Amino acid sequence: MKKQCMVLLVENNAGVLARISSLFVQRGFNIDSLTVSPTEIESVSRITIETTGDLKTINQIIKQTAKLNESKLVFSVEPEFSLIREILLVKFASDNKNADALAKIIADYGARIIDNTGGCFVVELSDTPHRIDDFLDEVKGLELVEMCRSGAIAMERGSVSYDI
């Protein structure tokens, strides 16, 4: 089993997300995370999907999604040639007993406190999914009161290799 990040450039139509998620459910593909965003082209949306499967399944996912009429381009994204990022928000109580340890972890990871109101403070971290996992491992014992994280977005390094 392999974790795979992939990017779908799709027509920005109503229902396109439903069509893609329907395809994943229909064929029994996993979605670990999914993010939709606008792109530099108004008529095109960019969907980043993280999935898990064996090589055969991942090949099928790419081919089946590429087959959809609204898919313009589908490509897999390899971490060594790409930037893959998620955003994490975690909330702690202001009177946290581990404030010093927490401050050190926040500094080590380059996270930052973006809010401190109502007796709580919120930490934001933007990093690779792996680093976010590590960060969470370190802070989860430190009276974390709420968390959420985005799906991944991904971009290949270097010049743009497609033309749609």
Added chain:
Amino acid sequence: MILNGSEILANVLIEEGVDTVFGYPGGAVLNIYDALYKYSDKITHYMTAHEQGASHAADGYARSTGKTGVVIATSGPGATNLVTGIATAYMDSVPMVAITGNVSTPLIGCDSFQEVYITGITMPITKHNFVVRKVEDLADTLRDAFRIAASGRPGPVLVDIPKDITAAKTTYFPKPKDNTPLRTDKVVGNLEEIAELINRAERPFIYFGGGVRLSEASDELRELILKADIPAAYTLMAAGVLGYGERNNLGLMGMHGNYSANCAANRADVMIAIGTRFSDRVALNTQKFGHNAKIVHIDIDSAEINKNITADYTIIGDVKAVLRKMLPSIKETKHDAWIEKIEEWKKDDYIPEDSDECLKPHFVIETACKAAGKDAIFVTDVGQHQMWAAQFIHHTKPRNFLTSGGLGTMGYGYGAAIGAKVANPDVPVIHFTSDGSFHMNMNELCTAVSYKIPVITVILNNAVLGMVRQWQAVFYGRRFASSEPERVTNYAKVAEGFGGVGYRCTTPAEFEEAMAKAMKAEGPVWIECVIDREEKVLPMIPAGGTVHDTIFK
């Protein structure tokens, strides 16, 4: 010119060369039907008994002609009744455009009367679908729908049109039909390497499917088979691509295919799979299917490559283009020893027993086939009779055997036969069905009567759900759960009640006589053939099995 949405729809249908549509009216499509009334000199609409029948009719029309079938239904239940027909077309790559009405735009999402989210429902069973939200988008959306349905690997496309869009007016700009080729001749794969592999093969074998029919590549396939002396067997979807009795045509393969064809698949050293998808009814055991062979997979749909089995060599492209480009590199050769080996296996092929007294399935199929002549179109429902039809019809033409292969839709046959007969009025259309399948959609007789469509329906009546019962007999200790319904339907009377003609036959002589009468009839005829409930479809490879597991009795 300023037209309303419904008139634009009619005009685009005419642009696309559509002169026949099937459907059923209703509230949300009243405007569309008003336009069909207006344009009735150019477009003939056939109203069926049920929307499902209309969808199968559009399918039968498409399969028998290669043109795109068109079906129209109203919102809500009209649209949901199309679902089985659309899924049937999707599984067998049939070009179809389904047009559904929907409630007016302001009513969408309010659980309005006869509102259903049909584009959501049909997402997994259409090649693509559309909701038209502005009348200005309607004409191009419909043109896109026709293009998508027929191009590449064909399939059904649904266009959902809210009622207010069918009434709204805008300027209609006529456009000629897009005549760019539906399939490019682009080929991805190493043709030289594969030709070399084929040239070196000692026991080559071709396994071909519906893609050859869709690509209209019978001649190219035949040339390959004769030039390189390669025995070839077909899937259910490719019956008729090669003619019965042609050299190197091994007939049907798979679960109920010829033992010799399945032996050849098993022993081959090179298997060339053409326009086919290694379905579980042919590659019953994906680990062992063709396990002695290097497998070459040729298909237009790259998603089929390495989906069900992993191929050693692949070519992505239209079958016709691939074969044309490959043929010059194929050497003329002979495989006498290999062909001789297959001839030996043929001695063990299953041969059903004849009877002078009672009706045997193979006798009924072969007699109907003879009476109908070599140009006839044969349509089936699903079950034992379908397999007998596939086995015993002497297939001669690629588009003359219409059957629901992928979805296995009981109730497909009558609608499809009506559609095929409408498209081919001068050709006999024989619909083989069974008491199980026919009870699902026999109501379409009223359509055949109203429009005087002389389809001949041959009902193989064993009084049980034959295929279900066969599995129960073989694998479930003869525990016949819900497969012996003990129906007492009098088919001749039902036929008469609808305004048709029906006969009941229990002997070979009676059937020959009934068939002769039916061939002369001007309207639909039903012929009930009483057969024994213990009749089985043989040979049979159980699900997940190999040729070594073949059951002969």
